[in-house]
Each structure stands twice: as structure tokens, then as C-alpha cells.
Amino acid sequence: MIAPSTNRTITYTTDASQQQDYAALVEKHGSPLLVYSADILKRQYQSLNNALPDVDIYYAVKAHPNAAIINTIDELGGGFDIASAGEMDLLLEQKISGRRTIHTHPIKKDQEIRDALRFGATTFVVDNIDELKKLIPYKSRVGILLRLSFRSKNAKIDLSKKFGCDLLEAEEITLEAEKLGLHIKGFSFHVGSQCESPSKHVEAIEACHQLMLKLNNILKQPLSTLDIGGGFPADYSLSGFDIDAFCQPINDALQKLPRDWHLLAEPGRYLVAPSVTSITTISGKSLRHGIRWYYLDDGVYGSYSGQIFDHTNYPLQIPRTGETYPSIIAGPTCDSIDIVAEDIALPELQIGDLIIGLQMGAYTAATKTRFNSLPDAKFISI
Numbered sequence: 182m183i184a185p186s187t188n189r190t191i192t193y194t195t196d197a198s199q200q201q202d203y204a205a206l207v208e209k210h211g212s213p214l215l216v217y218s219a220d221i222l223k224r225q226y227q228s229l230n231n232a233l234p235d236v237d238i239y240y241a242v243k244a245h246p247n248a249a250i251i252n253t254i255d256e257l258g259g260g261f262d263i264a265s266a267g268e269m270d271l272l273l274e275q276k277i278s279g280r281r282t283i284h285t286h287p288i289k290k291d292q293e294i295r296d297a298l299r300f301g302a303t304t305f306v307v308d309n310i311d312e313l314k315k316l317i318p319y320k321s322r323v324g325i326l327l328r329l330s331f332r333s334k335n336a337k338i339d340l341s342k343k344f345g346c347d348l349l350e351a352e353e354i355t356l357e358a359e360k361l362g363l364h365i366k367g368f369s370f371h372v373g374s375q376c377e378s379p380s381k382h383v384e385a386i387e388a389c390h391q392l393m394l395k396l397n398n399i400l401k402q403p404l405s406t407l408d409i410g411g412g413f414p415a416d417y418s419l420s421g422f423d424i425d426a427f428c429q430p431i432n433d434a435l436q437k438l439p440r441d442w443h444l445l446a447e448p449g450r451y452l453v454a455p456s457v458t459s460i461t462t463i464s465g466k467s468l469r470h471g472i473r474w475y476y477l478d479d480g481v482y483g484s485y486s487g488q489i490f491d492h493t494n495y496p497l498q499i500p501r502t503g504e505t506y507p508s509i510i511a512g513p514t515c516d517s518i519d520i521v522a523e524d525i526a527l528p529e530l531q532i533g534d535l536i537i538g539l540q541m542g543a544y545t546a547a548t549k550t551r552f553n554s555l556p557d558a559k560f561i562s563i
């Protein structure tokens with residue numbers, strides 16, 4: 182089953198009522214904007230929850246660390262995957278209990294461990310012996326997930342290159358943990374973000390299942406938690422991605438695990454990507470060497486930063502139709518790298534036209550910079 186690709190999708194619309202809606206938002210709040218819909222996030226959460234009925238969802242805060250998004254997940258009863266003191270502070274400000282979090286960064290400073298424990302987090306992730314040993318002083322208060330690595334070519338972002346141990350190391354670390362009196366609750370993995378297919382999830386679940394059963398024959402305290410990470414894709418090609426079909430093989434693999442094991446996932450992208458739309462305004466244009474350049478008030482140093490860091494081309498909605506010309510859409514900074522889309526053919530656009538970026542909720546504002554001291558796109562909820 183193939184999930185949507187991330188090649189750029191451009192749609193052209195002259196839908197007057199939609200354009201009036203966007204224009205009204207800009208009139209009221211200014212430009213550029215990131216427009217958040219809690220209803221869309223709720224729909225995504227429910228559909229993932231339905232597709233993985235036995236799995237507890239912990240929203241990966243890194244995908245979009247934002248109070249309104251945190252509050253929606255809170256309302257839905259979801260948990261939170263945190264990886265830094267800053268993410269913890271954001272949850273604290275929203276009065277989210279640390280009990281509802283898992284701390285998933287495999288490498289932590291001692292101060293971070295202490296702060297997370299004070300916050301109420303009890304689940305921590307490690308992937309090596311040195312990191313395991315950092316938890317010895319707190320052993321009565323922590324349950325540990327051991328992160329395994331499953332490299333994947335079918336993921337846009339490989340998240341098993343930098344973190345995770347192999348199956349042999351997992352065995353050694355688990356046995357060492359028992360000797361040290363530390364409680365490893367189970368395993369976790371992340372097979373990479375924006376997966377094209379669920380095949381790596383299935384392979385990882387099966388491998389963890391076998392190793393956990395094997396180790397449970399030896400361990401005094403059995404392993405009984407499996408965290409299947411994230412990787413559920415966003416529909417950047419707007420082709421109508423089917424999350425049920427994507428999750429079916431994952432569910433089939435999970436069905437084979439003992440019924441009393443605790444299953445969790447740390448999705449980010451699938452949940453938040455479609456819930457945020459970018460509105461930018463063309464602030465200037467020029468014809469250079471036969472190519473029409475359009476300069477937006479937001480770009481790759483701002484909301485479109487995911488084009489650099491996350492290797493994602495967001496679908497664009499253009500407000501005009503008609504004869505097309507070779508064109509480039511650029512961001513507002515002085516840097517030549519700040520290009521949102523090139524090698525494209527567009528109808529003649531005008532200063533003041535609004536360019537809409539869709540599926541812009543994940544790894545967009547999260548990686549924005551302040552280059553050229555330009556202001557951030559204003560985040561508004563509708």
C-alpha cells in the first residue's frame with residue numbers, strides 16, 4: 182500500500198467565497214498567517230484512534246509545539262511525547278500533568294531527568310548502557326523503554342540513523358538493566374517520518390515481539406510495553422490518503438502480541454499536518470530573464486522552513502487560472518535559498534494575491550528562524 186508522495190501539488194482556484202474567507206482573515210489579522218483548525222486535528226486524532234484501536238496515542242509535541250494544539254489533544258484525552266525541557270514547560274503552562282507524558286529523548290542531561298521527574302514523567306527512553314546508568318539514582322521512580330533502530334528506505338526522514346540499538350544490543354542492555362535493578366518496561370522504535378508504507382512498522386513489531394518473548398523467559402520482571410513510534414504520513418499530494426488501509430497490516434501484527442501488553446504510539450505529522458493552513462501575500466513581483474518572480478511575506482526561513490529541514494514540498498493553492506508562464510515563488514528574506522517553489526508554470530499573479538499553503542501543521546513553525554529579523558507568521562485558531 183503506497184502512501185502519498187511528497188512531490189509538489191499545485192491547485193488553481195477561483196472559488197470566490199474561499200478567497201473572500203482568506204482575505205477576511207488577512208484583513209482582520211494581517212499577513213502572513215498560520216490558520217489552525219481544532220476540528221481538523223480532532224478528526225485526524227479520531228481516525229488514527231479508530232485505525233489503531235488498541236494503541237494509546239501520545240502526541241509528539243515537537244511536530245508543532247503550540248498551546249492551542251496541546252489544548253486540543255488534552256481535550257481529546259491524548260498523551261504527550263516530550264523530548265526537551267522547553268516542551269515540558271509548554272505542557273506545564275497548559276496545566277498538563279506530567280503523568281500523561283513520556284520522555285522519549287534517548288540522550289538526556291541529568292538536570293533534564295530531574296526536571297522531568299519533578300514534572301511527573303515516569304517513562305524514559307534509552308538506547309545505550311551509558312544512558313541507562315544515568316537513571317540508576319532514580320530507579321524506584323522510572324519505567325524505561327529501550328529504543329531499537331530499524332533503518333528504513335521508505336521513510337522520508339530516517340529516524341533510526343541517529344538513535345536506537347540493534348537487536349543484539351537490546352538483549353545485552355535489557356539483561357544489564359536487570360542486573361542494575363532498573364526496570365525496562367518494554368521496547369520502542371521509530372521507523373522514520375512520512376513512511377511510504379507500513380512494512381517497516383510491521384517488521385519492527387514482529388522483531389520486538391520475538392525478542393521480548395525470548396527475554397521474558399529469562400527476566401524476573403517481564404517486558405510488556407511496546408511503543409510503535411510515529412511515521413504515519415500526511416497527505417501532501419492531496420490524493421485522499423486512507424489511514425485505515427495504512428494501519429491494517431500494523432494492526433494485524435499487533436493482534437499477535439499478548440493481549441495484556443501496553444501499546445502506544447508517538448504520532449506527530451499525521452495528526453497536525455492538515456490542521457494548519459498558511460496564508461501569505463505576494464508583496465512584490467519582477468520579470469527576470471524571462472521568469473516571473475513572486476515574492477511572498479513568508480518563506481523557508483519562516484513557515485516554509487520544513488522545505489529545508491523536513492524535505493517537504495507543501496501543496497500550494499494559487500488564486501488565479503489562465504495562461505501559464507515559467508515562474509518562481511520566493512520568500513521575503515535577502516537569501517537566494519529562500520525559494521518556496523521554482524520550475525513551475527503559473528498564471529500571471531498580482532501583488533496582493535494570497536498564496537495558500539496546505540498541510541502545513543507539522544515541522545513548519547516548529548523549525549522557523551528569525552533570519553532578517555522578520556516577524557513570525559501570526560498563528561490564529563478558527
Ligand SMILES: Cc1ncc(COP(=O)(O)O)c(C=O)c1O
Pocket residue numbers: 241243244262285286340371373374375410411412413447448449450451543
Ligand atoms: C522520538 C520521536 N517520536 C515521535 C516523532 C513523531 O514522528 P511523526 O511526526 O513521523 O509521527 C518523532 C519525530 O521526529 C520522534 O523523533
